[in-house]
Amino acid sequence: MLSGKRVLLGVTGGIAAYKAVELTRSLIKKEASVTVIMTKNATEFISPLTFQTLSGNPTYVDTFAASRYYDIAHISLTEKTDLMIVAPATANCLAKMALGIADDLLGTTVLALKAPLLLCPAMNVNMWLNPAVQENLDKLKKRGVFVLEPAHGELACKAEGYGRLPEIEEIIEEAESILTEKDLSSEHILVTAGPTREPIDPVRFITNYSSGKMGYALAIMARRRGAKVTLVSGPTNLKIPRGVDFVRVTTAREMYEAVLEHFNAATVVIKAAAVADYRPREVSPVKIKKRTGTLSLLLTKNPDIIKELGKRKGNRLLIGFAMETENLIENAYAKLKRKNLDFIVANALTDEGAGFEKDTNIVTIISKSGEVEKLPRMEKIEVAKCILDKVVRYRGK
Incomplete structure (x- = not known):
């Protein structure tokens, strides 16, 4: 399960970024060790100090000034990781990952990652349904990336539809499933x-x-x-x-x-x-x-x-x-x-x-x-x- 596991949590710049705080708390309750990487846009929604206080680990941010060790962080972080979760994963984040763009710490970390990767998209319903977004998701899935599709409901833009970040308990369940040995796969x-x-x-x-x-x-x-x-x-x-x-x-x-x-x-x-x-x-x-x-x-x-x-x-x-x-x-x-x-x-x-x-x-x-x-x-x-x-x-x- 998650007890004793090392989880790397990527937080991108969407309105659902605040829910990553509850996700961090839930992971810690499951006795996981959590380290957070934030994009620069994510810091516009929530402070890195919040994650650092909750997790007890340094929070890494997408600027060279934020970490003296930026040049090696993407390597050292992935070597210590059992699972990486990106929540929320914005449309921009998905596009960059699908193309292998590594212009920030999150992107370089994903490219260096050997552990399983779980993406939890959250965005406007029209963006979610856009063919470009769906094509990017298909590319990522074909590479073995796990995707927990967004929930249906009222969005921040007041629209109704798919695009909400999945419930925290669903993210936790999917994370536990990914890390569990598949010894009943023939049953x-x-x-x-x-x-x-x-x-x-x-x-x-x-x-x-x-x-x-x-x-x-x-x-x-x-x-x-x-x-x-x-x-x-x-x-x-x-x-x-x-x-x-x-x-x-x-x-x-x-x-x-x-x-x-x-x-x-x-x-x-x-x-x-x-x-x-x-x-x-x-x-x-x-x-x-x-x-x-x-x-x-x-x-x-x-x-x-x-x-x-x-x-x-x-x-x-x-x-x-x-x-x-x-x-x-x-x-x-x-x-x-x-x-x-x-x-x-x-x-x-x-x-x-x-x-x-x-x-x-x-x-x-x-x-x-x-x-x-x-x-x-x-x-x-x-x-x-x-x-x-x-x-x-x-x-x-």
Whole structure:
């Protein structure tokens, strides 16, 4: 990931330059070491001292007066870099890079760079759509440069369209993806996530507390590691991960159908969704009115998705989850055997800092051979990494 990585951040002279401050802060929170190069125009929007104060490293500016070591800076900086990000990357910056122009420190640094380069363009929508800009981007992509295309929204010029600097969290995610080993590039991983909702009437439904965070973390981490990822998700408030094929469903039966539709193409299936076991036998077409006494709902069983997948498994790797309130290992292992799983990820509802709606989890990974690995409390993205490490080891990669 980004911890311990040396990131060189290039800041050019666009109105979005101020957002590079937040990007610097976010990179540092990820425990990266950040060094900033600014173009002269960028200093018109923000002070070099701001970046120097945040990063704790010198800020390099595009004038000979700004650095006594300008003549060697572009070499020494690149030798110490794991990743270079240019954010914002203006149309002028893209044109100069595409042509190999090196008339400033940023340009000479890019030419001397051996590490991966990530460009984050930001400009007026008409400039972004200009054929010259697109041709320059195509040239850069063909050279192996990573480009995170701008977001859609209101621009500084009050126009609406593509041209906004991508969200900081998206830049961070792309940076982490670039620096992650692609040890799952031969896999197509199908992940299920979130809860399901079983309607009672037009305004009420049966559901559970699942937030989908664990499943989304698995999809994000699998994509970072090079896998083709299909994410089938029940209703959540989470942002759709970049670079995955996303399928949204609501009910258990919809999830069942979506999973079977994408099952044949998958080499690994990770079922992290918390699917309702039962649904109302009948759904009222109108809102059920409050009445005296009790209300009874007759429930019928939903399809057992993972059991069905276990029957069709073939050579696929099948991983399930088990949330338990008692006898964690015994109950989870029994489920693994019953459903024909290769691994099961078990967690106890009573563990502090684990379970539904939390950003952290405490899990035990149990294999079909009976091997038990208990993990300490960690961020769900780290739990996802550990689960996928198991996939890699199982595949013998």
